[in-house]
Amino acid sequence: MIAERHRFIVKTVAEVCFEPGDSMSNDTASAMDYNAHEQTYEGFINFSKVGTVAVLNIVLCLILFAFGGTAATVFGWLMLIANLIATAVGLALGEKGWIAPSAVFVLSGLLAILTV
Numbered sequence: 044m045i046a047e048r049h050r051f052i053v054k055t056v057a058e059v060c061f062e063p064g065d066s067m068s069n070d071t072a073s074a075m076d077y078n079a080h081e082q083t084y085e086g087f088i089n090f091s092k093v094g095t096v097a098v099l100n101i102v103l104c105l106i107l108f109a110f111g112g113t114a115a116t117v118f119g120w121l122m123l124i125a126n127l128i129a130t131a132v133g134l135a136l137g138e139k140g141w142i143a144p145s146a147v148f149v150l151s152g153l154l155a156i157l158t159v
Contacts, residue, residue: 092141093133103151115158122151
């Protein structure tokens, strides 16, 4: 009795979802827009490079805040602001965008060595 009910339910759902004579898919996928795909991939790679350097620079600034004195705290704030500006510039530059945040990272590293 229960099995008959289940068959009836499945048959009813199949009849509701598909019209007679329809196959599962009548449409094919459109051709891939390779240029847009390539631009998206390049943007993702650029964002990954710039973002990684920016996060490492934030870690250096946190080291300056935690273990340095007054000078290190001031330099930490300056490097944090410089990091934000360099990250924005780096994202706007494109493929070579990692260079601007890397320069700030090197400068932050030197300041961390000197003040901590």
